[in-house]
Amino acid sequence: MSDRSATAVVLGGSVAGMLTARALASVGVRVTLVERDALPEGPEPRKGLPQARHVHQLWSGGAQAMEELLPGVTTRLREAGAHRLPITTDMVGLSPRGWYRRWTESHFMLLCSRDLLDATIRAQVLADPRIELVERAEVLGLDGTGSAVTGVLLRAHDDTRRTLRAELVVDATGRGSRTPHWLAELGLPGPEVREVDSGVAYASRIYRAPEAARDGFPVVNIQPAPRTGGPGRGGVLLPIEDGRWLVTLFGTRGGEPAATTADFDSYAREQLRHPILADLIGQAEPLTEVAFTRTTANRRHLYERMSAWPENFVVLGDALAAFNPIYGHGMSVAAQAAVALRESVEEFGWGTPGLARRLQKAVARPARAAWDLAIGMDVFYPGATEKGPTRAERLVAAYVDRLTYTATGNGRVARAVTDVMSLERGAGVLLTPSMLLAAAVGPLKPALGGPPLTGDELKRAGLQ
Structure with missing residues (x-):
């Protein structure tokens, strides 16, 4: 200058x-x-x-950019109570193709x-x-x-x-x-x-986590399945500052959650692909009413x-x-x-x-x-676009679906997928010959039968 x-x-x-x-x-x-x-x-x-x-959440790709602009901001957030959660180590996630395993840290999220x-x-x-x-x-x-x-x-x-x-x-x-x-x-x-408008609506509520689960509890994420031809329904539990859980339930057009307390609990138990979120919030103390957004x-x-x-x-x-x-x-x-x-x-x-x-x-x-x-993902939900997904979008989505399936039982593929999701690397890492071969082979480990919460985590959350 x-x-x-x-x-x-x-x-x-x-x-x-x-x-x-x-x-x-x-x-x-x-x-x-x-x-x-x-x-x-x-x-x-x-x-x-x-x-x-x-x-x-701030994915590691964004957190690193923010730290570059504001040196020390991550430390300030941590001192104020924000959580730094390693991915996928502290993530319990149900993908459209099954439960992810909790591999060793590849990336992280800042949560508050x-x-x-x-x-x-x-x-x-x-x-x-x-x-x-x-x-x-x-x-x-x-x-x-x-x-x-x-x-x-x-x-x-x-x-x-x-x-x-x-x-x-x-x-x-x-x-x-x-x-x-x-x-x-x-x-x-x-x-x-x-x-591309999937018509998704959000309903959220903050809870006081059970005392033993107020520190070191994982993210819990129930993802929708976008390629079923029907509405997608999902939910996320994020640990935030002061021993609280922020829980958001969401559904696309035709499957939206309601903005009432009673419907919030029933949606989590009856509409999601697994009831683990309902089980967890059933042991927590609600601190707010339900907040609802459509935009x-x-x-x-x-x-x-x-x-x-x-x-x-x-x-x-x-x-x-x-x-x-x-x-x-x-x-x-x-x-x-x-x-x-x-x-x-x-x-x-x-x-x-x-x-x-x-x-x-x-x-x-x-x-x-x-x-x-x-x-x-969103282009596959009913009404998201006037004409629906193109042939190219269907082809790409089919490959991503296969990668997602492979990632449930292959740590190397799971890391590559989170490379992209965390915005640390471009989508080209998913198109290398080794990734194409891994996708063709599929997962190397058998599918998990349920959410990979440890016995200690279940106990601290009051579920054991």
Whole structure:
């Protein structure tokens, strides 16, 4: 960077916006972070984030990117009560093709409430003197022309309006992004948009775990079976801070859970492919009512493919690609996109002609990987798309299904699958000759007859 102070405006104060602000500040940019709502001081619910009540995890690929941007943040989260769970060692999972074994650690997840995660990131980001927060301000549109954005138009909570000038504007406003509308106002065509909507609905509740199971308890994950021709139903139990379990039940179109307490328990016992979640929460103390959410469609805006793209403007996070939260990839993709943004600025130089297009292509890469994982499953649910899965999607899904089956009894294949799921490696690792041969052979160990919880875990959970 030169001695001249570079400026940027980042729109949106959630995880994607915070990490993007930090990424830009780390290369010497002075950043104004604009948030529509008032942000809480600590780990408290944030207005405009209803999905925070449901399960969230940070896969190791995202956690490593976040740590690169915010050194020490993982330690701060652990000190505040977040759990670092090795995968697949501390994961009890029922795949569409059977129970996974608990192999030695290949990757990990960071688990805590979304409120704690947001507050920890927010505190570290806003401590950077190069980042200024503007709260309770609505973005009315972009300032500039179809060839170059020069700032944003803001309306404050008292209805005063101003133009905030910047050399780069980043939209990280999430699913409700107005970028297609803003581009139209600048005379630009809209982007190609892809959507796969399985109609999944989420119902979540927090429990106090049995005292003996409040530390060191595994994730329990009952996955749906997407290729049966009917609705998918599943559930996840995540250990979070303060000895609590966050439990989310979900179902696709025609198989949705209800938003009532009584139905929550019965859905877990009667609708899932195994009753282990119902058994576990039956021994726990409920702390909250049921939270319910429906806005979960996979939606991707292909901004990187637009023939005309204005200088000084980038879109990332859920504003670029929003995923079905079942797969837990949104925050990890946001962290990896922020790192990609920083690396591209360092490589090409601030103010270089065409930088915005290069940045847009860079942030699209991690989004593309997660998109392929999500739609590879969701496209098979009834009503997810107008025409159903294509022949190519069916072929890929059949191979992934075979790999999933093989992973239930082959540790090397299980590691390769989690390489991809954790966003640490690309899907190409699943297409090597050794993987193709392993898939043809199938699992090397017999199928498990039930959830691989140890006797000690069952005892601590009150089930023995």
